[in-house]
Amino acid sequence: MADAKERKILVAVDDGLESLYALSWSLHNLVSQTSNDTIILIYAKPPRTVNTSPDGYLFSPDMMASVDKCRNDLASSIIEKAKKICREQGDKEVKVEVIIESGDPRDVICQAADKIHADVLVMGSHGYGLIKRAFLGSVSNHCAQNVKCPVLIVKKPKSSSSATGTK
Amino acid sequence: MADAKERKILVAVDDGLESLYALSWSLHNLVSQTSNDTIILIYAKPPRTVNTSPDGYLFSPDMMASVDKCRNDLASSIIEKAKKICREQGDKEVKVEVIIESGDPRDVICQAADKIHADVLVMGSHGYGLIKRAFLGSVSNHCAQNVKCPVLIVKKPKSSSSATGTK
Numbered sequence: 001m002a003d004a005k006e007r008k009i010l011v012a013v014d015d016g017l018e019s020l021y022a023l024s025w026s027l028h029n030l031v032s033q034t035s036n037d038t039i040i041l042i043y044a045k046p047p048r049t050v051n052t053s054p055d056g057y058l059f060s061p062d063m064m065a066s067v068d069k070c071r072n073d074l075a076s077s078i079i080e081k082a083k084k085i086c087r088e089q090g091d092k093e094v095k096v097e098v099i100i101e102s103g104d105p106r107d108v109i110c111q112a113a114d115k116i117h118a119d120v121l122v123m124g125s126h127g128y129g130l131i132k133r134a135f136l137g138s139v140s141n142h143c144a145q146n147v148k149c150p151v152l153i154v155k156k157p158k159s160s161s162s163a164t165g166t167k
Numbered sequence: 168m169a170d171a172k173e174r175k176i177l178v179a180v181d182d183g184l185e186s187l188y189a190l191s192w193s194l195h196n197l198v199s200q201t202s203n204d205t206i207i208l209i210y211a212k213p214p215r216t217v218n219t220s221p222d223g224y225l226f227s228p229d230m231m232a233s234v235d236k237c238r239n240d241l242a243s244s245i246i247e248k249a250k251k252i253c254r255e256q257g258d259k260e261v262k263v264e265v266i267i268e269s270g271d272p273r274d275v276i277c278q279a280a281d282k283i284h285a286d287v288l289v290m291g292s293h294g295y296g297l298i299k300r301a302f303l304g305s306v307s308n309h310c311a312q313n314v315k316c317p318v319l320i321v322k323k324p325k326s327s328s329s330a331t332g333t334k
Contacts, residue, residue: 007196025317029174029287032199120196120319125311144292144311144320150192152287154317 005035010118010149012042012109012139013082015074018124022154023082026122027090030152038095041082042112043075044105075100106142113147122152172202177285177316179209179276179306180249182241185291189321190249193289194257197319205262208249209279210242211272242267273309280314289319 011026013019023041031037079098086096099116101108113121125140144151178193180186190208198204246265253263266283268275280288292307311318 022317029317030197033201034199138312140311141308144307148322148324150189150196150319150321152317152319153311155315157315 005032007035007037007119008040008116009037010040010042010109010113010116010121011082012044012105012121012123012143013078014043014105014124015078016124018154018156020082020085020124021156022122022124022152023085024089025154026152027086027094030120030122031090031092031094033092038097039086040097040099040112040116040118041079041086042099042101042109043078044108045071045075045100045102047102047104105139106146109139109143110146113143113149118147118149120150120152121147122154125153125155172199174202174204174286175207175283176204177207177209177276177280177283177288178249179211179272179288179290179310180245181210181272181291182245183291185321185323187249187252188323189289189291189319190252191256192321193319194253194261197287197289198257198259198261200259205264206253207264207266207279207283207285208246208253209266209268209276210245211275212238212242212267212269214270272306273313276306276310277313280310280316285314285316287317287319288314289321292320292322 009026009030011019011023013023023039026039031039079100083096083098086094099112101112109121109123112118121143123140123143125138140151140153144153176193176197178186178190180190190206193206198206246267250263250265253261266279268279276288276290279285288310290307290310292305307318307320311320
């Protein structure tokens with residue numbers, strides 16, 4: 001790789017182990033000792049589409065605040081886990097930035113990749129859970145078809161129980 | 168990247184510029200100066216499914232030999248072009264190996280990736296031509312879903328007319 005190349009490596013993270021494995025794989029296989037890379041972690045918070053209960057009554061402001069707090073806590077927890085992987089697993093210290101947006105992960109990720117002019121988008125292949133995926137379609141499929149930059153789709157080996165990305 | 172890591176980078180090439188751009192991108196962004204990488208070029212020759220003419224008469228052996236020669240010449244020409252890119256564009260000298268198999272590219276690529284235990288499969292997103300893709304479905308889509316190793320799908324920027332892969 002050319003020296004001092006500055007690259008933006010956008011890594012989509014979610015609450016699944018596979019996205020953390022993809023992050024780990026990138027640190028070991030894509031981040032270069034001779035490049036000046038920035039890992040940009042992106043997390044899409046599910047949109048808050050419902051503020052009424054199924055029977056039509058509004059949830060109380062307290063309840064909505066509590067739901068929002070849970071969503072924010074989950075986002076923080078995932079990002080912290082991802083940052084820890086960056087600190088501990090990279091072969092060199094790598095700059096880390098974070099993007100958290102609310103919305104459909106397909107839109108959030110594709111828009112961010114184009115907006116920041118990512119050099120490569122990294123994601124797990126089965127993010128966002130089996131049930132959500134059935135409704136949403138595969139997020140990685142969608143992004144592979146729609147973002148302009150190269151897309152690296154990483155599967156977590158079945159035998160691997162930890163997010164190490166090492167071989 | 169850890170020193171002296173040995174990786175097999177499987178790159179699917181075809182007669183489209185996009186696959187050569189994907190190869191070029193890999194040389195600049197994935198092959199590391201500190202790793203001991205081998206680029207394995209894979210080309211799937213379209214299977215010879217028809218040996219009769221539409222009206223039922225057998226093509227002559229001469230004609231079939233001529234068709235086979237064309238297919239082999241095309242394969243050689245594509246592989247030579249890809250090898251040239253490896254020689255000229257890599258930031259370091261990289262080992263190159265070649266796999267040529269007849270068959271549906273989806274099967275050929277997926278089987279090879281698993282058989283050689285590729286560390287990563289690289290491919291263009293629109294390989295194998297618009298018309299063939301309409302019949303076959305997207306080869307890259309299929310491979311992304313079916314191979315075990317990470318898959319890097321590289322799109323050729325619309326503004327880029329050459330297979331350089333540089334930014």
